[in-house]
Amino acid sequence: MRDDTPTVRVTMFAGVAEAVGTRSVDVPWNGGTVVDLRTAITTMFPVAEPLLSRSAFALGDRYAAADERVPAGADVAIIPPVSGG
Amino acid sequence: MPHGTLETRLNHQDVALTREPIDAKALLSAVTDVTAGGSVLFVGSTRSQTAGAMTTCLTYEAHEPLARAVLAALVAEARERFALVGCGVVHRLGEVAAGEASIAVAASAPHRKEAFAATEWLMDRIKRDVPIWKCEHSPDGSRTWVHGDMPPNTSGRAAEVMTHP
Numbered sequence: 068m069r070d071d072t073p074t075v076r077v078t079m080f081a082g083v084a085e086a087v088g089t090r091s092v093d094v095p096w097n098g099g100t101v102v103d104l105r106t107a108i109t110t111m112f113p114v115a116e117p118l119l120s121r122s123a124f125a126l127g128d129r130y131a132a133a134d135e136r137v138p139a140g141a142d143v144a145i146i147p148p149v150s151g152g
Numbered sequence: 153m154p155h156g157t158l159e160t161r162l163n164h165q166d167v168a169l170t171r172e173p174i175d176a177k178a179l180l181s182a183v184t185d186v187t188a189g190g191s192v193l194f195v196g197s198t199r200s201q202t203a204g205a206m207t208t209c210l211t212y213e214a215h216e217p218l219a220r221a222v223l224a225a226l227v228a229e230a231r232e233r234f235a236l237v238g239c240g241v242v243h244r245l246g247e248v249a250a251g252e253a254s255i256a257v258a259a260s261a262p263h264r265k266e267a268f269a270a271t272e273w274l275m276d277r278i279k280r281d282v283p284i285w286k287c288e289h290s291p292d293g294s295r296t297w298v299h300g301d302m303p304p305n306t307s308g309r310a311a312e313v314m315t316h317p
Contacts, residue, residue, distance in 0.1 A: 149283055
């Protein structure tokens with residue numbers, strides 16, 4: 068990957084991090100929505116598809132809507148179904 | 153949980169994530185006020201068995217900044233919905249031995265009904281929307297992350313649990 072390739076930094080938790088084998092990955096990114104990003108990540112990590120298909124996404128410290136645009140350079144987190152409490 | 157005038161506490165977001173044992177008594181006294189007629193403290197603790205399988209311990213991890221923000225939004229909404237005098241949530245992270253508290257939720261209101269309703273409402277939302285995950289560790293060394301079927305509600309304002317698609 069060339070140094071100037073736009074990316075987003077994607078952080079993973081719990082079962083997603085376990086399935087993928089890492090907690091953080093830089094995904095090449097030419098722009099698009101949260102749904103587009105989910106597709107790109109699923110293509111990179113098909114093993115995590117069952118969880119990715121029912122995950123929400125966060126931009127910084129807030130949840131993102133499915134149709135929200137994700138800018139290059141964004142800090143994104145994948146939020147699979149939660150189990151706190 | 154800082155003490156102070158009612159006004160300061162209403163403006164403060166009484167939420168915390170901690171890796172130490174939860175001091176539920178301190179949470180309860182932090183939300184109580186002379187204008188409260190009833191205070192409810194709910195403490196959720198870890199079970200030694202889940203669906204018949206033994207667990208040696210549980211660990212919890214969180215997207216901490218997002219978890220704090222979502223908890224704060226839920227507490228603010230609970231205060232408004234149930235006209236609470238005080239409200240606070242503490243969630244434990246890291247390793248939690250069986251029988252220890254993983255969460256404490258406290259609510260104070262002029263009358264008990266609102267305090268009971270608020271703690272139950274908050275627990276329902278927390279279990280659906282706050283980015284915290286539980287991992288079950290078995291005696292044989294294996295571990296399982298627990299995930300439900302439903303993604304968290306991302307709309308900001310807490311939607312009704314039952315009407316979520």
